[in-house]
Amino acid sequence: MKSxxxxxxxxxxxxxxxxxxxxxxxxxxxxxxxxxxxxxxQVARSLWNEREVLATGFRTTGTAAIIGLLLSVLxxxxxxxxxxxxxxxxxxxxxxxxxxxxxxxxxxxxxxxxWSGYNFRTVVLVTIIISIFPIVSNTTSGLxxxxxxxxxxxxxxxxxxxxxxxxxxxxxxxxxxVLGMRIxxxxxxxGAIIGxxxxxxxxxxxxxxxxxxxxxxxxxxxxxxxxxxxxxxxGIVFFVAVNQFSQRVLHRWTSASNLDGDR
Amino acid sequence: xxxxxxTATQLPRDAPRDAPRDAPRDAPxxxxxxxxNNVTVEFTERREKTNGSAKSRRVLDDLRMTVxxxxxxxxxxxxxxxxxxxxxxxxxxxxxxSGSISIEDKSINECRDRLSFVFQEAALLPWRTVIExxxxxxxxxxxxxxxxxxxxxxxxxxxxxxxxADHRKLPSQLSGGMKMRAxxxxxxxxxxxxxxxxxxxxxxxxxxxxxxxxxxxxxxxSRKRTILFVTHNxxxxxxxxxxxxxxxxxxxxxxxxxxxTEDRGESLRSSPDFARMYGHVxxxxxxxxxxxxx
Numbered sequence: 001m002k003s004x005x006x007x008x009x010x011x012x013x014x015x016x017x018x019x020x021x022x023x024x025x026x027x028x029x030x031x032x033x034x035x036x037x038x039x040x041x042q043v044a045r046s047l048w049n050e051r052e053v054l055a056t057g058f059r060t061t062g063t064a065a066i067i068g069l070l071l072s073v074l075x076x077x078x079x080x081x082x083x084x085x086x087x088x089x090x091x092x093x094x095x096x097x098x099x100x101x102x103x104x105x106x107x108x109x110x111x112x113x114x115w116s117g118y119n120f121r122t123v124v125l126v127t128i129i130i131s132i133f134p135i136v137s138n139t140t141s142g143l144x145x146x147x148x149x150x151x152x153x154x155x156x157x158x159x160x161x162x163x164x165x166x167x168x169x170x171x172x173x174x175x176x177x178v179l180g181m182r183i184x185x186x187x188x189x190x191g192a193i194i195g196x197x198x199x200x201x202x203x204x205x206x207x208x209x210x211x212x213x214x215x216x217x218x219x220x221x222x223x224x225x226x227x228x229x230x231x232x233x234x235g236i237v238f239f240v241a242v243n244q245f246s247q248r249v250l251h252r253w254t255s256a257s258n259l260d261g262d263r
Numbered sequence: 264x265x266x267x268x269x270t271a272t273q274l275p276r277d278a279p280r281d282a283p284r285d286a287p288r289d290a291p292x293x294x295x296x297x298x299x300n301n302v303t304v305e306f307t308e309r310r311e312k313t314n315g316s317a318k319s320r321r322v323l324d325d326l327r328m329t330v331x332x333x334x335x336x337x338x339x340x341x342x343x344x345x346x347x348x349x350x351x352x353x354x355x356x357x358x359x360x361s362g363s364i365s366i367e368d369k370s371i372n373e374c375r376d377r378l379s380f381v382f383q384e385a386a387l388l389p390w391r392t393v394i395e396x397x398x399x400x401x402x403x404x405x406x407x408x409x410x411x412x413x414x415x416x417x418x419x420x421x422x423x424x425x426x427x428a429d430h431r432k433l434p435s436q437l438s439g440g441m442k443m444r445a446x447x448x449x450x451x452x453x454x455x456x457x458x459x460x461x462x463x464x465x466x467x468x469x470x471x472x473x474x475x476x477x478x479x480x481x482x483x484x485s486r487k488r489t490i491l492f493v494t495h496n497x498x499x500x501x502x503x504x505x506x507x508x509x510x511x512x513x514x515x516x517x518x519x520x521x522x523x524t525e526d527r528g529e530s531l532r533s534s535p536d537f538a539r540m541y542g543h544v545x546x547x548x549x550x551x552x553x554x555x556x557x
Contacts, residue, residue: 149386152356156380157403167402171390253390255435 038222046222047229054230057208061192062234064120064207068127069188069238073181075128076135083136084143084169085161101133105191109198118199123207126195131184135177142176143169174253178246185238193231208234294333294489295367295377295456297353302326302362304348304513322348324513325362332367335483335490337504339497339544341552344510346493350459353491354380366457376404379455383462385442387434387449394420394430397449406453419448423478440471444478451482460492464499473529476502480527497548501540502527509548516551519544 020040026032027039034042047054079097083090109126116122146168154164196209208231215223246254304323322345330336338346351357353364355371355378366374379400387396397416398409406412420430423444434442443463450458460479464472476499483490494500500507501521509517523536531537 147386149382149384150388152351152354152380152382153386153399154403155356156354156375156378157400158375159403163403167399168388171388174390252433255389255433 035219035221038225042222043225043229046220047226050223050226053206053211054208054227056206057211057227058230058234060205060207061189061196061209061231062237064123064195065127065185065188065192065234065238068124068191069131069181069185071124072128072132072135072184072188073177076132076180077139077177079132079136080139080143080173081165081170083140085165090140097133097136100129105130105194109195113198118205120205123192123195123199123205123209126198127188127191130191130194131187134183134187135180138176138180138183139173142173146172171253174250178242178250178254181242181246182239185242186235189231189235189238294487295374296332297328297330297457297489297491298365299326299328299349299353300363300365302328302349302352302364303360304345304352304357305360322513323352326514328508328515330489330491332489333487335503335505336492337500337507338491338493338510339495339500339507339548340510340516342495345513346510347461349510350380350461350491350493353457354378354459356380374456376453377456379450379453379458381443381446381450381458381460381463383465385434385439385446387442387445389434392431392433393425393437393445396434396445397452400449400452404453412452416448416452419451420445422451422482423448439467440475443467443475447475447478447482451486454486455488457489457491460490462493462495465495472496472499473502473532477529479503497541497544498532501537501544502531507544509544509551511551517547519547 023040027037038046079093083094105126108129109122112122112125116125150168150172151164154168159167192207193209193212196205196207197213199205199207200210200213208227212224212227212231215227302323303321303325305319305321308318308320324345326345326349328349338349340346348357352359353371355375364371366377371378387393388399391399394413394416397419398412401407401412401416402409417427417430421427425441425444425448429437429441434445437445446463464475467475479490479492480503490503492503501523505521507519507521508515509519522540523531
């Protein structure tokens with residue numbers, strides 16, 4: 001068991017070292033132009049030199065993604081509850097949610113900027129649009145797929161619609177909401193960065209997306225790769241945070257669906 | 264006495280014996296009589312299964328039954344004969360196509376709070392602790408003081424054999440038998456007059472099933488409520504029932520009175536009376552099924 005644990009830690013570390021070495025060797029051997037592909041040492045140097053700018057970007061993009069995700073959870077949860085209460089409403093609105101999901105966000109973003117401006121609010125709006133669908137879809141499914149025996153138990157005891165919603169449907173949907181959040185947390189980071197690409201050149205904004213746009217314009221490739229690594233780190237932090245929240249705060253509601261055990 | 268009013272090979276059109284035998288001794292007045300008057304339930308089959316035309320299937324067919332207050336009735340029969348539908352109809356969970364069901368001359372809707380139902384699975388809310396699950400009917404029916412409910416729930420859990428340490432556990436931390444005990448405790452929290460059990464021990468092994476059978480009998484001895492239960496297990500029906508109703512094609516094809524008069528302890532299962540009764544019920548059930556097949 002102990003050796004298994006050691007292997008599970010050592011294996012990815014060794015693979016990472018192999019990839020870095022290979023990357024370094026390829027760049028050196030083929031003398032690749034650093035504007036096309038800088039070596040890992042150069043990227044690490046940029047990561048260190050630009051640490052303050054990247055840390056600020058991490059905070060700004062992280063804040064936009066967190067706010068966008070939280071608003072998606074609140075708004076998506078409310079929409080899901082309304083959907084569970086009215087099949088007519090569900091039939092009427094659901095196709096438009098799918099439409100919202102399928103329209104490329106890059107096509108909507110200029111319109112959002114026109115309406116909302118080159119600011120933080122637009123980034124949050126893009127984040128919500130990208131991350132809300134999995135939350136609505138999963139939570140609605142959780143609210144509607146109730147064990148028939150439990151439904152009968154509530155009927156037998158003369159439970160009101162509000163009691164059934166509060167004491168049965170919403171608690172039963174928590175594990176589905178968490179599944180939706182797991183998908184949406186990655187999408188929220190993507191949404192924030194895409195939003196920042198469009199808010200872009202505004203010097204007042206300093207998110208990771210804006211930094212990437214700026215450095216791309218300067219052919220600062222090693223900085224660009226460093227920013228990509230920081231964005232990835234942000235996505236991982238979000239995923240771990242949602243998992244921790246699910247395990248520590250929502251454990252009671254998620255334990256039965258084995259959400260904590262399927263990682 | 265075993266009912267001989269109908270033979271298994273010649274099924275009567277109506278239930279052969281729908282009147283109750285004398286109510287068991289010591290049955291208190293709170294244990295109500297349950298009467299089913301010409302109950303018919305039809306299910307409409309889905310159109311795609313019937314080539315586009317809606318087709319109805321009669322699950323309960325003009326069924327008549329009278330259960331005396333304080334009686335334990337075992338409902339047995341082949342799958343699909345309408346046992347669970349009858350139980351759900353009595354609970355008010357299944358709308359009737361025609362006929363009526365009354366409890367002490369009142370409709371189901373008027374005395375819903377006097378009924379309790381135990382499902383085949385424990386049906387506990389996984390996010391609530393065991394004691395919170397037992398308190399649930401109390402909360403839903405707004406039956407009053409929360410502290411009193413908690414105390415009563417704890418007492419009931421002890422009665423069904425769940426120790427104090429188990430009360431704060433989540434259902435996922437309990438074994439199948441413990442979950443069923445908790446489910447039984449929940450069904451008793453509002454002190455129902457009629458207890459309906461739909462194959463509650465079907466998923467459990469024999470030893471556990473026997474222990475829980477004994478528990479049901481103990482609960483009946485201490486509370487003397489009217490109990491109707493569905494089972495596929497003849498031994499369980501013989502062990503628990505005052506009368507056994509063999510159901511067939513939506514009717515009660517045969518009533519069998521229990522010959523067992525002695526105290527129903529664990530020793531009963533190895534007694535000649537039990538073996539004789541088991542053989543008799545098996546033969547009747549088998550004959551009824553074969554008669555239809557032939």
